[in-house]
Amino acid sequence: MGKNPSFSFSNALLKWFDEHGRKNLPWQHPIAPYRVWLSEVMLQQTQVETVIPYFERFLKKFPSVKALAKAPLDDVLHLWTGLGYYARARNLHKCAQLVVSEYKGKFPSDVEQLVELPGIGKSTACAISSIAFGQATAILDGNVKRVLTRFHAVEGWPGKPKVEKMLWQYADSHMPQERCADYTQAIMDLGATLCTRSSPNCPACPMQDNCEAYLGDEDVTKYPEKKPRKATPEKSTTMLIVRDQKDRILLEQRPTQGIWGGLWSFMEFDSTENALTYCQQLGKVGEHESWSEIIHVFSHYKLKITPLLVTLNSALSVKEDGKQWVTLEESLNLGLAAPVKRLIQNVQKLSEFLI
Ligand code: SF4
Numbered sequence: 001m002g003k004n005p006s007f008s009f010s011n012a013l014l015k016w017f018d019e020h021g022r023k024n025l026p027w028q029h030p031i032a033p034y035r036v037w038l039s040e041v042m043l044q045q046t047q048v049e050t051v052i053p054y055f056e057r058f059l060k061k062f063p064s065v066k067a068l069a070k071a072p073l074d075d076v077l078h079l080w081t082g083l084g085y086y087a088r089a090r091n092l093h094k095c096a097q098l099v100v101s102e103y104k105g106k107f108p109s110d111v112e113q114l115v116e117l118p119g120i121g122k123s124t125a126c127a128i129s130s131i132a133f134g135q136a137t138a139i140l141d142g143n144v145k146r147v148l149t150r151f152h153a154v155e156g157w158p159g160k161p162k163v164e165k166m167l168w169q170y171a172d173s174h175m176p177q178e179r180c181a182d183y184t185q186a187i188m189d190l191g192a193t194l195c196t197r198s199s200p201n202c203p204a205c206p207m208q209d210n211c212e213a214y215l216g217d218e219d220v221t222k223y224p225e226k227k228p229r230k231a232t233p234e235k236s237t238t239m240l241i242v243r244d245q246k247d248r249i250l251l252e253q254r255p256t257q258g259i260w261g262g263l264w265s266f267m268e269f270d271s272t273e274n275a276l277t278y279c280q281q282l283g284k285v286g287e288h289e290s291w292s293e294i295i296h297v298f299s300h301y302k303l304k305i306t307p308l309l310v311t312l313n314s315a316l317s318v319k320e321d322g323k324q325w326v327t328l329e330e331s332l333n334l335g336l337a338a339p340v341k342r343l344i345q346n347v348q349k350l351s352e353f354l355i
Contacts (some may be wrong), residue, residue: 001040002215003209003210003215004209004210006217007209007210008033009052009151009210010174010175010183012207013174013183013186013187013190013206013207013211014148014176014179014182014183014186014208016186016190016206016274017182017185017186017189019185020189020193021182021185021186021189022048022185022189022193023047025039025052026039026055026056026059027039027055028185030332031131031132032132032337033106033107033109033128033132033133034060034064034107036127036128036131036132036154037107037120037124037128037132038055038058038059038092039051039055040090040127040128040131041057041088041091041119041124042054042055042083042088043281044085044088044124044141045084045085045088045198046083046084049194050083050133052081054080054082054083057079058079061075061079062076063099064105065096065099065105065107066096066100066105068092068093068096069093069096069097069099069100069105073090073093073095075093076089076090076093077089077090078176080092081285087119088119089343091118091119092119093113094119095118095119095120098117098118098186098317099117101170105242107128107132107211109129109132109135110136111125111126111129111137114128114129117208120292122140123139123140123144124141125137125139126139126140126184127141127184128137130180130181130183130184131181131184131185132181134180135180136176136177136180136315137175137180138168138171138172138174138175138184139171139184139187139188140164140167140168140171141188141193143187143188143191143192143195144167144171144187144188144191145158145167145188145224145266146195146197146223146224147187147190147191147195147207148167148170148171149167149213149223149224149225150195150200150211150212150213150214150220150223151170151205151207151210151211151212151213152170152212152300153212153213153216153223153253154166154167154170154223154224155225156225157224157225157226157228158224158225159227166307168192170312174187190205190206190207195207197221198221200220200221202220203213232297232300233300233302234299234301234302234303234304235301235302235303235304235305236270236304236305236306237268237269237270237303237304237305237306238268238269238271238272238274238275238305238306238307238308239265239266239267239268239305239306239307239308239340239343239344240264240266240267240269240275240278240279240308241307241308241309241310241347242267242279242282242309242310242311242312242346243309243310243311243312244283244311244312244314244315244325245311245312245313245314245315246327247327247328247351248315248325248326248327248328249266249325249326249331249347250266250267250268250282250318250323250324250325251264251265251266251324251326251331251334252264252265252267252320252322252323252324253265253322253323259298260337262335263334263335263336263337263340264331264334264335264336264340265336265337266307266340266343267323272290272306272308275308275310276288276308276310279310279312281316282312282314282315282316282318283312283313283314283315283316284312284314285310285312285313286310286311286312286313287310287311288308288309288310288311289308289309290306290307290308290309291306291307291308291309291346293305293306294307294339294342294343296338296339305339307343309347328344328347328348328351331344332344332345
């Protein structure tokens with residue numbers, strides 16, 4: 001099935017909006033810049049249903065931008081409790097004070113001026129400008145990005161500057177010169193109610209005749225592409241499991257700051273040679289063997305551990321702070337990182353086998 005050549009994105013969307021769009025949201029009655037701004041900031045990371053009671057409580061307590069500007073920040077934060085992303089509440093308060101001091105309590109309609117205010121990015125500025133002032137300023141929030149990446153089958157993660165630039169161009173190209181407020185509301189509604197993240201209702205969608213993802217007979221949810229996962233960096237270490245004839249092992253306590261802070265661990269070296277050189281300070285080095293590598297995954301990197309088991313024929317006492325010889329049994333009562341505990345248990349099995 002080909003595209004419909006006489007299709008108009010904005011006409012189709014507005015026609016659908018007249019029948020199915022959301023027209024009873026509390027900030028739509030009446031539409032005023034203060035109310036639109038407040039709702040847009042609240043909606044930045046939060047769903048409509050959650051925002052509604054917060055919006056109503058805010059408006060009751062701070063019926064105007066002047067009332068909000070005058071309020072102590074603590075009152076604003078208190079009313080925001082539960083909405084999350086508290087920087088939004090602090091910026092909201094700062095923004096209200098600037099609108100009062102710089103613009104005599106009236107929000108500017110110009111996008112360039114709006115984006116200069118705290119907490120207002122380009123898309124929020126365009127939403128305020130189009131919904132509250134009827135200007136032809138297209139928005140590009142998460143919902144719109146989803147609709148446009150599917151409608152135009154846009155490859156690439158929308159967070160990439162090149163992809164985002166292309167999406168702004170598409171957004172601008174569809175923006176009509178009339179019914180700007182309705183159009184902005186309509187594209188947000190389409191993304192929120194039909195073209196949803198995981199279960200889009202394409203058969204009911206007014207865009208289906210020309211939506212490239214849908215016409216392409218592919219899984220439309222492959223758009224927008226997800227943020228590429230960075231390959232996890234890897235680090236390597238040699239863990240020295242040195243034991244003496246009395247079956248004691250040498251452990252050191254890690255600094256309180258950093259990975260495994262305060263836990264007891266084996267000493268680490270960057271090579272087997274350096275570990276063996278260190279062992280010569282501890283006594284007469286006997287047999288040694290490297291065990292197969294184990295991998296421990298931290299949230300931000302992978303640690304490849306090569307365990308090196310060294311047996312000392314005679315051991316000297318250690319005088320270095322934070323290091324001690326302990327029996328295998330004692331060691332298991334200390335605070336140990338998971339891979340260290342596993343290695344100690346392996347040494348224990350080995351000792352039992354040798355007895
Ligand atoms: S047809 Fe489907 S994928 Fe395309 S815009 Fe509509 S809901 Fe989204």
